[in-house]
Amino acid sequence: MTRTFLAALLAVSLGSAPTVARAEVPVMIRIIKGSRQGPPSVDPRLEDLRRQLSPLAYQRWEQVTDEQRDLSRGKTEFVKIPDGEQIGVTLVERRGDTVTIEVAITSRNTQTRLTVEKGQRIVHQVTGEKAGAAYFLTVRALP
Amino acid sequence: MEADDLALVSRAKAGDAQAFRALVVRYQRKVYAVALGIVKDPDLAWDVAQEAFVRVHGHLAEFEAKSSFSTWILRITTHLAIDAIRRERSSRKDDVDDVREADLADGSEGILATSLGNDPRANLLRRELAQKIQAALDTLPEKHRTILVLRELEGLSYEELAERLQIHKGTVMSRLFHARKKMQAALREYAGELARRADAEEDGGGGPSPREAGGSAREERTEGED
Amino acid sequence: MKDCVRFAPMLEAREGELASEEAAALRAHLDGCARCRAAQADLEATDGLVAEALMARANARDFAPFVDQVMARVGQGEPGRTGLLAWFTLHRRAALAWAVPFVAAAAVLMYVRRDGGPRQIAQLEVNAEGDATMVLETSDGPVVLLDEHS
Numbered sequence: 281m282t283r284t285f286l287a288a289l290l291a292v293s294l295g296s297a298p299t300v301a302r303a304e305v306p307v308m309i310r311i312i313k314g315s316r317q318g319p320p321s322v323d324p325r326l327e328d329l330r331r332q333l334s335p336l337a338y339q340r341w342e343q344v345t346d347e348q349r350d351l352s353r354g355k356t357e358f359v360k361i362p363d364g365e366q367i368g369v370t371l372v373e374r375r376g377d378t379v380t381i382e383v384a385i386t387s388r389n390t391q392t393r394l395t396v397e398k399g400q401r402i403v404h405q406v407t408g409e410k411a412g413a414a415y416f417l418t419v420r421a422l423p
Numbered sequence: 424m425e426a427d428d429l430a431l432v433s434r435a436k437a438g439d440a441q442a443f444r445a446l447v448v449r450y451q452r453k454v455y456a457v458a459l460g461i462v463k464d465p466d467l468a469w470d471v472a473q474e475a476f477v478r479v480h481g482h483l484a485e486f487e488a489k490s491s492f493s494t495w496i497l498r499i500t501t502h503l504a505i506d507a508i509r510r511e512r513s514s515r516k517d518d519v520d521d522v523r524e525a526d527l528a529d530g531s532e533g534i535l536a537t538s539l540g541n542d543p544r545a546n547l548l549r550r551e552l553a554q555k556i557q558a559a560l561d562t563l564p565e566k567h568r569t570i571l572v573l574r575e576l577e578g579l580s581y582e583e584l585a586e587r588l589q590i591h592k593g594t595v596m597s598r599l600f601h602a603r604k605k606m607q608a609a610l611r612e613y614a615g616e617l618a619r620r621a622d623a624e625e626d627g628g629g630g631p632s633p634r635e636a637g638g639s640a641r642e643e644r645t646e647g648e649d
Numbered sequence: 650m651k652d653c654v655r656f657a658p659m660l661e662a663r664e665g666e667l668a669s670e671e672a673a674a675l676r677a678h679l680d681g682c683a684r685c686r687a688a689q690a691d692l693e694a695t696d697g698l699v700a701e702a703l704m705a706r707a708n709a710r711d712f713a714p715f716v717d718q719v720m721a722r723v724g725q726g727e728p729g730r731t732g733l734l735a736w737f738t739l740h741r742r743a744a745l746a747w748a749v750p751f752v753a754a755a756a757v758l759m760y761v762r763r764d765g766g767p768r769q770i771a772q773l774e775v776n777a778e779g780d781a782t783m784v785l786e787t788s789d790g791p792v793v794l795l796d797e798h799s
Contacts, residue, residue: 386447451716465710473718476723553701556698575699576704581662610695
């Protein structure tokens with residue numbers, strides 16, 4: 281919320297700490313595709329996800345898109361996925377090194393809220409499986 | 424953000440249900456929060472919030488992007504919320520809006536700044552504080568609650584508040600003054616409690632530590648509301 | 650002081666909301682009035698808390714059904730999901746990383762204490778609303794899967 285500017289002026293003149301601007305959290309959002317068919321392989325760009333993806337049945341992983349966004353609290357960013365759907369990614373809260381992010385799939389009744397530490401990745405399936413493949417969205421808060 | 428919204432609105436106007444759904448998902452909580460602040464009751468707020476989106480859907484054709492989608496839907500939400508509570512009871516004579524000397528003379532200024540600190544958001548007792556704020560907000564008469572909610576949640580300026588509520592700018596300012604004053608009076612009791620706990624901690628005994636109190640407040644929160 | 654009565658409602662003004670003469674007069678008053686400075690400090694301390702309290706309640710509430718309900722009221726709703734999925738919404742579970750895929754319940758709320766060290770407790774909190782999902786917890790972060798029948 282905006283501090284009153286007079287208060288800020290006063291704070292400066294009385295020597296107390298200046299107010300902090302609204303915090304933004306930069307995140308990397310990737311759309312990846314997992315398939316059951318095809319030779320088992322992991323796109324080299326997804327090496328950091330390999331361990332996290334290993335329990336899943338999909339053995340072939342490709343990166344589709346990759347972008348950085350800045351999330352500010354309460355403001356939903358929409359990410360488009362190959363089937364045309366929009367996935368809503370919202371920063372719910374941020375406290376020190378942990379962030380709470382909500383992933384919402386608008387065509388379904390799915391809204392998932394996850395609290396993770398910076399450096400951890402959220403991997404969220406965003407389409408049902410079709411022809412042995414499904415899309416996932418990954419979010420990682422950047423330090 | 425605004426450009427995104429307008430793009431979604433255009434698509435929704437053309438009959439794209441997914442685009443409209445995306446708008447709902449984007450704004451549902453904000454709309455609900457504004458309604459909740461005004462009507463107090465969570466179920467009524469839920470209903471008002473849904474009705475606001477239904478209205479918007481019905482009037483998509485008329486939306487001309489002169490204001491942002493966000494302003495549009497929150498304006499509708501405000502009016503529906505105010506209507507909803509006025510329907511439930513006949514309006515009372517609320518306090519006079521003018522600010523008088525008597526409104527100032529209580530000598531407790533500065534206590535909140537001292538006990539809540541420079542950045543209350545960093546406060547471990549945030550959840551507890553949020554509950555106290557909510558309780559204090561609920562004690563305010565409708566006019567004061569409404570103006571405070573709009574000022575804070577929607578960030579409206581004096582001029583925008585005057586337009587939204589159809590009152591003069593001077594009235595906006597004094598009404599806000601009264602609203603905040605009442606909130607602060609309710610919070611001072613809590614501030615006193617915080618001070619007592621802090622003292623007890625220093626003395627090495629006494630009541631629950633702030634961390635414990637914060638912990639139990641956190642567990643309460645996980646119940647959520649249904 | 651009569652002046653304080655005049656200036657009290659101006660204390661929370663934001664940039665541009667006061668005419669420049671008013672703003673100058675307010676600044677001058679504040680320079681000499683400890684009470685009003687203290688009152689302003691109180692406003693500063695409580696700024697934004699109402700918004701935060703209300704948003705916290707909005708965030709805590711399960712909004713999964715909201716959009717479908719709006720669409721139903723608008724006349725474009727899908728028939729409600731009943732039966733098996735409804736039963737699953739009553740049960741809340743989390744899967745372990747090695748679990749065989751199965752359809753899990755609608756909402757999972759779980760705290761995991763991380764071992765090691767005098768560091769603060771790291772908490773993994775997962776809250777999935779709506780359609781049945783499965784959540785796998787890994788040390789690299791959560792993996793959320795959708796109901797395979799959707």
